[in-house]
Every structure is written in structure tokens, then in C-alpha cells.
Amino acid sequence: MGKGNGAGNHAGHMDAIYRTQRHFYDVTRKYYLLGRDRLIRELAPPRGGTVLEIGCGTGRNLIAAARAWPEARYFGIDISEAMLETARAKVQAAGLAGRITLAQGDATAFDAEALFGVSRFDRIFQSYTLSMIPDWQGALREGAGKLAPGGRLDVVDFGQQEALPGAFKRLLFAWLARFDVEPRQALPVVLQQIGGAQGLVDQFTPLYRGYAWAGQLSTPISTAISTSAA
Template sequence: MDRQTLSFLAHVDHPIAAPLSDSNVGRLLRQVGCSPGASVLDLGCGAGEWVLRALEEYPTARAFAVDTSEPALRRAEETTRDRGLRGRVIYAQGDAREYRPPKACDLVMCVGATHAFGGFEESLRAIDERVAPGGTVLIGEGFWERPPTRAALDALDAVPEDFQDLAGTVETAEKAGWTPVYGHVSELGEWDEYEWSWTGSLTRWALDHPEHPDAEAAIEAAREHRDGWLRGYRGVLGFVCLLLRRKQEHPPRA
């Protein structure tokens, strides 16, 4: 099974595709405070849940969204139609690093997709030119809740330098010229819901399609992921969503 299909199946029951509850997604989006007619950009949109929630929160907003996954984008188009939001969002299949919306946007989101740009700091640099003056960034990134164990690093195929602690993550954003105006740190229960949904969706698909040539591989992938989570990074890897804005430069007084 290719990676895109596996990820798509694993996120069917949790389309937010990050360890957050519905209520906390809503709280983050309400904190943005988009003006009427705002433009929204979602970099690494997956099945589109974040961008659709933003459009529902701000009924006059328009959006652009990009992802590499064909099955995820196909689901995004279907969900957009089912929720009566067609005509308000344009999806593109491609590399988020290369995608440029028609204009800089008032809200730019990149939740759980900083790997597309090579990391957190690199993502902030790439996002900068896509944000309109006075706009807001909503970015979701992993961080070490505590020093990573060898089991956690092995499960994540990571090295300690891949993430910082929470304070270091916020400091990196500030050094890049961004000012945090709000944030949410995922709670353990949100992580558990996300991971059980990830492994459960994939396993359920395999059990419902025993004749599929990838069924056994899907069960094994879910088992390996679950073991890495429970024996490795549970309680070690955290996740934070930050709302960031740039300080406005005032022209010199006459």
C-alpha cells in the first residue's frame, strides 16, 4: 500500500488529522477573528477539514488549499460539496513548497505539515511571503514534552534535534519575527483519541476488505504504529498549535 493511501485510510475517522478535539479546533479558529471577505490558505490540507471548518466559521471567506495526496483531495472535494461550500475553496494537488495562491492571504494554516518544508523554522520562512500584511498564521508542530527516549526516537524514526521543547518552539517563532497571540497544547486525551482513530480506521478497513491484497499490510502497519505509540512516544511527543502575527511597522511621524 502506498503511503498516501495508507495515510488517507488512517485519517477517515479523524479528518482533523492532528491530535485536537473538534471543540479546540473551533476555539483556535474563532481566536483568529477574520475580517469579512478574508482569504484563507491551507498548506498540506489533507482531506480539507481545517479549511472547511474555517469557511464555516467565517461565512464570507474564500480559500485555497494544497496537498500532494490525490485520495485526500478527492475526499475534500466530496466533503466540500456535501457541506454546501463549493465555490468557496479551490484545491490544488502539488507540493506546498511550490504552491503560490493568487494573492497573499489573511489566514495561512499549516497544521502537522511542517515536514513538507523541512521543519518548523523553514515553514515559518516559507509561509511569510504567503501572508497578507496584518494576517495570521495557524501552525501546528510537534515538540518534546520531555527528553525523548530511545524507544520514542525509534518509533518516530527521529533524532532529538527534530523537535524542541515547548519553550524552544515558541522562541523559534519569535526569532523568526512572529508574535504568538494564542496557542493550544494538545492534551493526552486528544492524543489518545487521534492515535486510536488512526490505528482503528486502518484496521477496520483491512478487516472489512479481507480480500484486498493490501489488507494484511494495513493491519501490520496499524499494529506497528500502535506499538510505537504505546511503547514509545506516548507522553513524550507533544503537539502545539500557535496563532502568530507579525508586529505592524508604523511609518515615522512627520
Template structure:
């Protein structure tokens, strides 16, 4: 069995019951603190194309579509369980005409085949980089899919250096139980991608380092 399918099965196993009983969205709001600041910073121009990688239950896509009513949105996820939840959320919000979803591996997806898009003005990844084994490849692929002047926005767990050591140790252990590994070199990776594409990078440390937001702006 391939690494991709192994990861897909793992994600389905983790989220199958959480999403069906509403546990995922009910609990994540207490610690995925970088999501809404990241969405507020997207600021796509009217008629922009926006993609979420690892769209999960669709919570972020529904919120982003409400924030930016003149943009069109796409979402991909490797977990069919999560996509089922996202489809329900998008339909319930009356957004099926503006938000399209597909199952895909973020490390090797083809937006033209999936959605008829060559590139995107904005791509965002919310708390998925810390769960994707090939996260560097995913970020590189996402940057390649940006249109000229496009931006990649990432929200995830940070190094928590501004927090007490006992808290940092406890949270790191708890995250490990859920197959989450904060990427301490996230900002370095973002800077490398920005340089490679002649653009710039931006780093934001929130909540004493508990949350990080990283941005790649493509030239």
C-alpha cells in the same frame, strides 16, 4: 525521483486506505487537540483570504468556513489521496463556491498561478509541520506569502514536558511509526520569522505541552 515526489508518494501510501474508509477523521479527533483552538484564534476580518497548507481531508477548511462565513478559503496538499477526500468534504458541505483546492508542494507553491492570489490575510498549518521534511522552508515561504498585517497560525504536537516520561516516550515512538516528528524548536523558528518580518510571535502550550500553537504576525 525527487524528494518532493518521494514525499508525495509516501503521503499517498499512508493515507490511501485511512481516508477511503473514514479512519483518518474518526481517529484524529482524539489526539489532534490543537486544531479547534487554532481555528478559533484565526479571527480573519470580513472578505479576508485564508489558506490552509496541508489541508488533508478538508475537515479544517469546512469548519473554518462555517466559523468565518465572510472569508474565502483555499487549501493545498501534496497528497492526491487527501485532496480527493477534501474535495468530497467541501462539496458535501455545499462550499465549492467559497473553498478552492489544489495539489501543490508547500515549499514552492505559487498562489497566483493556483488561485489568482498574491498574498493571504491568514495562513494556517494543522499538524503538518511535524510531517514535512522541509518544514522550515515551508514556514518561511508561508510567512512570505502573508499580506501586511497577516498572520501564520500553526498547531502541532509539542514537547510534552508536562506529561509523565513514560507517556511522552510512548507517544513519541508511536508518532515515529507514522512518520511524525514533533519540532521541539518550532517556537524558536516562529520567533525568527517574526523578527525577520518586523512582526511578533506568540506561543501557546496546551494540554501540558501535548499541543502547541504558534503564531507569526507580519508587520
């Protein structure tokens, strides 16, 4: 899939960051990317359903989800080919190549039908990706627009540390900035705006005293029922 200059520049930037980090990414991130396993535990895709991770990185989350919910099909995109190289190897080693399909794609604009032969998904999730995507609002809109009837988009990312000491927040944000990571203060408002524009129900939950924020956009139950009945 072709990429414009902006997406191409971002892809190159991500490859530069993760060309080395990808080899020890999962070992280090498990200590501070909190809320990922909570998201996977609550994923609950329907039997035979489709699950897409936008910004799948090393494939860690998709592998965990595929093991937790074995009756669904899994798909992942990432803009970094370096990360995808690692993800493909991990998926193969886990024996899940038949259930997890990976492709390179820009979170803000991708053709799921062309990449996977699937245009809509029962579950979509974005784990600690919005804080690294320049057009993070576009990435949220893109994901929300690819939900199947009855579908749900789940997000977890860094919060604003609102119930933690100010010194901790300053140190954390300064450290994150070194890796071009910017926690999105406007996330609750943007979830509400996108939900209103696309007819979705929004939900927002601070986790761990605001260390992490979780959000959801879901198809209203009445809409899902009427669509399936038709």
C-alpha cells in the same frame, strides 16, 4: 505545478500513507489532534478576507473554518492527491465548493497566484503538518512569506509533552514515529528566527501541558496601518 525529486518522493510517500487512512482519518484524529478547533475559533479573518490552509488533508479544518467565519474565502493545498480527492468530496458534500478552493502543492514552495489567483492571504494556518514535512522550516518560511499586510500565520502541532509524564511522552513519540511524525522541538526558536528575518511578530503558546504547541507569526500593527494608508 511541477515538483522536484524531493517533493515528488514526499508526495508519493504521503499518498502511500493516506491512500487507505484518508477514509477514516477524521474519525480517529479528533481524539488526539488537539488545538485545531481552538485555532479555528480564534482565526477571525477580516470581512471578505482570504484564508489559506497549508496541508489541508481531508478538508476538515477548512470546512469548519468556512462555517465559523462565513464572510471569508478559503483555499487549501496538500501534497497528497489522495487526500485532496477526499477533501474535494467532503467540500462538495458540505455545499462549500463555491467558497473553498483546493489545489495540489508543496508546502515548501508553491505559486499561490498560479494556483488560486491570490498571492497574499489574511490568514494562513498549518495544523499538524510541520511534524510530517521533512523541510518543516522551509514550510514555515513559505507560509510567512505569503501573508498580506495585517496577516497572521497560525500553527498548531505536537509539543514536547513537557508537563506530562515521561512514560507518556516515550509511548506517544514511539507511536508517532511509526507514521513518520516527528514533533518539532525547535519550533519556538524557528518561529523567532523567521519572525526576525521577515519583520513579523512571533508568539508561542504551549497547550494542554505541552501535549500541543501553538505558534503565530503576524504583521506588526504599525506596518499594516502604514501599508493600508498608502
